[in-house]
Amino acid sequence: MLPSSASFCEDARVSALLTVDLGNSRLKACLWRDDAAPAARFEGQGDESEDFARWLAAHPAERAGLASVAGSERTARVLAQLARAVREVVAAPPAAIENLCRSPERVGQDRLHAAAGAARLLGRSALVVNAGTALTVDVVRVSGGRCAFVGGAIAPGPTLLARALAEGTAQLPLVVPRPGVPALGTVTEAALEAGIVHGFRGAAARLVEELARAQGLGEAPVAVTGGARSFLLEPVPFSERALVVEPELVQRGLLAALREHGAGR
16 A cells, blocks of 8 residues: 555655755755755745745755854744754754864854865865855865864955945946956946956965965865856866866755764764
């Protein structure tokens, strides 16, 4: 006899874990049944979003982990959404990586989880580039079974650069940057796009090389993630290094943290 739909739901819930990455502008969630690839994904606003509530109802999970760099009110609203749909919600599970920064409590969860995800994905020391509202370029060291987040650099992302130029000047318009624009702009809007896009690409490339040099990482690979990662592809500004593009890098690190949290209970 076939099990009821309720039984299907229970079986799916018990075997699934949910990771939620709440950023400054977007919410991304992944449902995991193993470590290979997400069984389902969501991306949207997520802030009291009916779409996210429907997605949660359609993708039951036993436990969820939330990493947030958003404000406290928005984070609380998403936590409330999760609490209505998931049996156990772990807010800010400790990242599965050692944090060597001088003020470890101030490092963003997204940076730590991305570094942990890169360490597990690559199995060696690397540079981690997360391109979103902000650009972060971080160093992760892997040696003798030890994974450590060393620190890195933070710069504006393309959208933030465009907004700063429009809000900080009297005459420059707001543009929507697009990957692949030419470096020569013959009208103001095109010149703004060129400066933003190529300046962003140049900043990412220079930060990778400066951090690698400062840390003695030689030919360490680069792991790229984040919603603005397309600005760093085709062509790649750090083409001399092995490159891994992984959209779910933060989610993979968060999954490792959620598993470690469960194992430690």
